[in-house]
Amino acid sequence: MAEAVTTYYLEMTSPSDLKDKPDSKGLNVIEAEIDEFRLNKFLYEYVGGPWQWKDKLSLPDSAWAEYVSNPNLRTWVAYFKGAIAGYFELHAEDDGNTEIMYFGLAEAFIGKGFGGYLLSQAIQSAWSIPSTKRVWVHTCNLDHESALNNYRARGFTLCKTESDT
Numbered sequence: 001m002a003e004a005v006t007t008y009y010l011e012m013t014s015p016s017d018l019k020d021k022p023d024s025k026g027l028n029v030i031e032a033e034i035d036e037f038r039l040n041k042f043l044y045e046y047v048g049g050p051w052q053w054k055d056k057l058s059l060p061d062s063a064w065a066e067y068v069s070n071p072n073l074r075t076w077v078a079y080f081k082g083a084i085a086g087y088f089e090l091h092a093e094d095d096g097n098t099e100i101m102y103f104g105l106a107e108a109f110i111g112k113g114f115g116g117y118l119l120s121q122a123i124q125s126a127w128s129i130p131s132t133k134r135v136w137v138h139t140c141n142l143d144h145e146s147a148l149n150n151y152r153a154r155g156f157t158l159c160k161t162e163s164d165t
Helices: 037-051 061-068 115-127 147-153
Strands: 006-012 027-032 073-080 083-092 097-105 134-140 157-163
Touching: 006 147, 027 115, 037 061, 037 073, 037 083, 037 097, 061 073, 073 115, 083 115, 097 115, 115 134, 115 147, 134 147
Parallel strands: 097 134
Antiparallel strands: 006 134, 006 157, 027 073, 073 083, 083 097
C-alpha cells in the first residue's frame, strides 16, 4: 500500500520575517537568465529523483518549453566547486503571491550545510520581485526529513495542511 502523503503549505508575508542564513559555505547561486527547458527538466529529475518528484517527468518537451518560457518563472542554479548542487524556481503570480515552485539540493550535497543558505537566497530573490506581497511554498512528508524544518527555520509559517488519507 502506498504511503499516505501529507502536504504542508507555508507562507511568509513580510521580507522582515526571513531568518537569513548568510554563510554560503562556498555555494554560488546564479540565475539562469536564458530560458532553456532542458536545464529545468534536468534539474527537476536530478534534484527531485530521490524524493519521488515524478509528476512532470512524462511531459513532452513542448510542455516543458511552454512552462519554462513563462515570463513569470525564474530559475536559479546552485554550484559548488563547479558542480550543480541544487536549484530553485520562483513563479511570481499576478495577485502578488510568489511561489517557490521547486527547491532542493542534489542528493550528494545534502547534509553539508547548504540548505539554509540556498533557501535564504530563494526567499530574498522572491522578495526582490517588485510585485511580491507573499512568498509561499509547499512540501510533503515524501521530501527530505529536514525540508519542513528548514522552511520554518527561515521564517515560514504553516498556513495549511492536506492529507490524501
